[in-house]
Structure formats: structure tokens, C-alpha cells
Amino acid sequence: MIDRTIRKDITITAPVSAVWEAWTTHEGVTSFFAPQANVELSIGGRYEMLFDPEAPAGSRGGEGLTILSYLPEEMLSFEWNAPPRFPNVRGERTWVVVQFGPEQGGATRVTLTHLGWREGEEWDQVFGYFLRAWDTVLGRLAYRFSTGPIDWLNPYMPVAE
Numbered sequence: 001m002i003d004r005t006i007r008k009d010i011t012i013t014a015p016v017s018a019v020w021e022a023w024t025t026h027e028g029v030t031s032f033f034a035p036q037a038n039v040e041l042s043i044g045g046r047y048e049m050l051f052d053p054e055a056p057a058g059s060r061g062g063e064g065l066t067i068l069s070y071l072p073e074e075m076l077s078f079e080w081n082a083p084p085r086f087p088n089v090r091g092e093r094t095w096v097v098v099q100f101g102p103e104q105g106g107a108t109r110v111t112l113t114h115l116g117w118r119e120g121e122e123w124d125q126v127f128g129y130f131l132r133a134w135d136t137v138l139g140r141l142a143y144r145f146s147t148g149p150i151d152w153l154n155p156y157m158p159v160a161e
Contacts, residue, residue, distance in 0.1 A: 004117050004127065005113060005114065005115055005117075006112075006113070006114035006127070006130055006131055006134060007111065007112070007113045007114075008111070008112045008134045008135065008138055009109065009110070009111050009112075010109075010110050010138045010139075010141065010142060011103055011107050011108070011109050011110075012107060012108045012109075012110055012141060012142055012145050013105075013106075013107050013142075013145055013146060014106075014107070014108055014145040015102075015106050015107075015108065016073050016100050016101070016102050016108045017073060018108075018145070019100055019108040019110060019141075019145075020072070020073045020076075020100055022141065022144065022145075023076055023098055023100075024039065024041045024070070024076060025039060025041070026038070026039050029049065030149075031144050031149035031150065032137070032140040032141045032143070032144035032149065032150055033049050033137060033140070033141075034049035034050055034051050034061060034062075035050065035051070035053060035152035036050035036053040036060075037049050037050060038050075040067070041067065041070065042067065043067060043068070043069060043070075044066050044067065045066060045067045046065070046066060046067075047062070047065050047066055047067045047078040047079070048061070048062050048063050048064065048065055049061050049062040049065075050062070050063070051083075055084075058084070059084045061083075062080060062081060064081075065078060065079040065080060065081060065093075066078065066079050068095060073100055074099065074100055074101075075097060075098065075099050075100070076097070076098045076100075077095060077096065077097045077098075078095065078096055079093045079094070079095055079096075080093065080094045080095060080096050080114065081093055081094070082126045082129075083126075083129065086122055086125065086126050086129075088120075088122045089118075089120075089122045089123055089126050092118065093116065094114060094115060094116035094117060095114075095115055095116050096112060096113070096114050096115075097112070097113045097115070098110060098111070098112050098113075099111040099112075099113075110138065110141065112134055112137075112138065114130055114134065135158060136157065136158055139156075139157075139158025140155070140156055140158065142158075143156045143158070
């Protein structure tokens, strides 16, 4: 395995409790992460983000994924996989750690770390994909707290920096 990590930080203008709820409940994740989801906040509980809920089973998004660990309002860790367009990597699992910390003025610092990368051309492509995709997810999280939930019929797309 090569030593590479994706790490993203963002400050959200909302209290830790509200941001935690956005990541750990069905209502929360469907307000910014994916149009449909299965979330069971327990070790081994489902953490599935269904980006294309109408697609055939196995092609809907983050299916069959679970929560690895959590500390309420501090940290959430879950399995993750590649999109269906990366068939050689899709069956493998990486993991994501999301940390929540209070900031001044009642804001929350969210630090997302994506780990478990392997070697190979398709792994390199997936790594590049998630370098951009996590910016979209975190941008939508910020939008959700500044403007409102994502309209999945016309989803907000953050401007790339």
C-alpha cells in the first residue's frame, strides 16, 4: 500500500450538534450528501448513500457500507467504496473519518479524512475522483446550513477553487 490520504477541512456556521445530526441521521444526510440513504448509527450499522436510487441494485452509490466507529458529536468513521464506473476497485473498501470540533461563534470545524488507498491505475483514478468529490460534499454541507437542504432535482454544485 502506498501512503496517501485525502484530508479536507471546512468550517460550518452551525453548532456541532446540528452538524453531527446532518452526518448521522437519514434526514440529515439526505439534506446534503445524497438524495436517498440508509443510516443506522451503531457500530456495524448501515451507512449507505444512494446517489442514483433508481439504478439497479449494486449501482445506486455507496451500497453495503457500514459505520466502523463513532464518538457522539466528535467523530464518525465509515466504510466507503468507488463509484460503479470503477469496476475493478468498486468491490474494495476504503474508510472515511469525519471529525467535528467547536469553533468560535458557535460554528463547527469539520475535518474529513479518506484512507485505505491501494496501488494501481484505477486506484489512482478513484483517488483523483474523490479529491474533487469530497469538495462537492463539503460544499453542499455548507450550503445546507447557509441556504437550506439540497434540491436533488436541481442540486447545488459548489464552484471549484
